[in-house]
Amino acid sequence: MNEYDSERMAEILEPLNYFPVSEPGKADLIILNTCHIREKAAEKIYSELGRIKKINLSSKRDTKIAVAGCVGQAQGQEIINRAPMVDLVFGPLTYHQLPEMLESIKTEKGLPKKRLVNIDVPDVDKFDELKEPRKSLKSISSLLSIQEGCDKFCSFCVVPYTRGVEISRPANQIMKEAIELIESGAKELILLGQNVNAWSGKGLDESSWTFPRLIRELSQLSIERIRYITSHPRDMTDELMRSHKDIQKLQPYLHLPVQSGSDRVLKEMNRGYTFADYMKIIDKTREYRPDIAVSGDFIVGFPGETDKDFQDTLRIVEEVKYAHAYSFKYSSRPGTPASMMENHIEEDVKSERLKILQDLIKQQTRDFNKSFEGKEIDVLIDKPGNGEDRLSGRSAYLQTVHMDGKASMIGQIIKAKVSKSRDNSLECVIS
Numbered sequence: 001m002n003e004y005d006s007e008r009m010a011e012i013l014e015p016l017n018y019f020p021v022s023e024p025g026k027a028d029l030i031i032l033n034t035c036h037i038r039e040k041a042a043e044k045i046y047s048e049l050g051r052i053k054k055i056n057l058s059s060k061r062d063t064k065i066a067v068a069g070c071v072g073q074a075q076g077q078e079i080i081n082r083a084p085m086v087d088l089v090f091g092p093l094t095y096h097q098l099p100e101m102l103e104s105i106k107t108e109k110g111l112p113k114k115r116l117v118n119i120d121v122p123d124v125d126k127f128d129e130l131k132e133p134r135k136s137l138k139s140i141s142s143l144l145s146i147q148e149g150c151d152k153f154c155s156f157c158v159v160p161y162t163r164g165v166e167i168s169r170p171a172n173q174i175m176k177e178a179i180e181l182i183e184s185g186a187k188e189l190i191l192l193g194q195n196v197n198a199w200s201g202k203g204l205d206e207s208s209w210t211f212p213r214l215i216r217e218l219s220q221l222s223i224e225r226i227r228y229i230t231s232h233p234r235d236m237t238d239e240l241m242r243s244h245k246d247i248q249k250l251q252p253y254l255h256l257p258v259q260s261g262s263d264r265v266l267k268e269m270n271r272g273y274t275f276a277d278y279m280k281i282i283d284k285t286r287e288y289r290p291d292i293a294v295s296g297d298f299i300v301g302f303p304g305e306t307d308k309d310f311q312d313t314l315r316i317v318e319e320v321k322y323a324h325a326y327s328f329k330y331s332s333r334p335g336t337p338a339s340m341m342e343n344h345i346e347e348d349v350k351s352e353r354l355k356i357l358q359d360l361i362k363q364q365t366r367d368f369n370k371s372f373e374g375k376e377i378d379v380l381i382d383k384p385g386n387g388e389d390r391l392s393g394r395s396a397y398l399q400t401v402h403m404d405g406k407a408s409m410i411g412q413i414i415k416a417k418v419s420k421s422r423d424n425s426l427e428c429v430i431s
């Protein structure tokens, strides 16, 4: 979602004559778009600011520095206090005001610099204000934000505090943006949301549309592939699961974070489902679309997590058989209920559990990739590969695919035979 926001910021800035440069030393404006989800991500901005400071000193330019994103939203003035070089701080809800913000930090030579923190939640929805037509920087596989914010308040998570309440963009806005992206060369749309499958909104005919209805309408456009990310198990409807069978363009890939396999931990996390509920969704979706690749998110070391709880997490991984998954050590986030719980888990226990979990997931990804050896698959070629006449693309199951071929093939969906599988990619020969 930050990637999407960054693209939109670049589009807003273009009419003001800001264009991407090849290195930070040549920039008049540097915006760090930040993530607050885990402490490590949030702390990264200070080391990055240190690096930029050195570059600025040697380039001797009067470069404006802005901190955007959820760290900006959560820390606001604190960033200005801790990093005097920062001119501007804003959050994910106010970036549409970038032109006005840049105007108000303009400083005349010799006068002290003006600084601004803009993290108030605005009355207007930024999506109504973003008028620049889309021309995605990544055009072939284009991101499209359709839902933002979250009201679920999982006890470990900062998103409801930084991205605000859950909103669904109206279908006419989404369809218009999709058409603009397609006209700029998109072959694949990746629908984004913190809980994208919670989307429900006003349709083109003023009636209320469900998320699968939106996908169906988008699939009528001249687009080759549609994906969506990230889904919440509580919002997985039967209609959505069935869409993976009924809508050809909807790709066989489901990212469905479970976080833990322990019912006790899931309850403490306020996730609103059990091990059995989650398995029911996976089984049902596979009934509709047996080949669907399932991916997930996991947190190990949530406060009070016992060995037995962790074993339940390993058990759910064994049962699901993931194509791919992300896993993290629990990170205590300021202001969240979990941060105030007792029994925080020692760092070395977390590390040990993470290693065991990641080894298991890695093995599953390897097995998943291996099962494709010798098969013919569809690949959307989206960029040049490493080296001359090499190409990179994605399978329908979101595996990275490498192959020999000419750059003129970028943007095409081709048939290719898997000659070799690796831990995180497939090597293919174009058929």
Ligand code: SAH
Residues within 6 Å of the ligand: 037, 038, 156, 157, 158, 159, 194, 195, 230, 231, 232, 256, 257, 258, 259, 297, 298, 299, 328, 329, 330, 331, 332, 333
């Ligand atoms: N809305 C999605 C996830 C969005 S956040 C869902 O609920 O499934 C992306 C991922 O970051 C989460 O799935 C979770 O695994 C991880 N995450 C969020 N807060 C975290 C924390 N405090 N510590 C470690 N990982 C966290």
Ligand code: SF4
Residues within 6 Å of the ligand: 150, 151, 152, 153, 154, 157, 158, 159, 160, 194, 195, 232
């Ligand atoms: Fe965070 Fe996802 Fe829970 Fe919302 S549903 S609070 S985004 S983990």
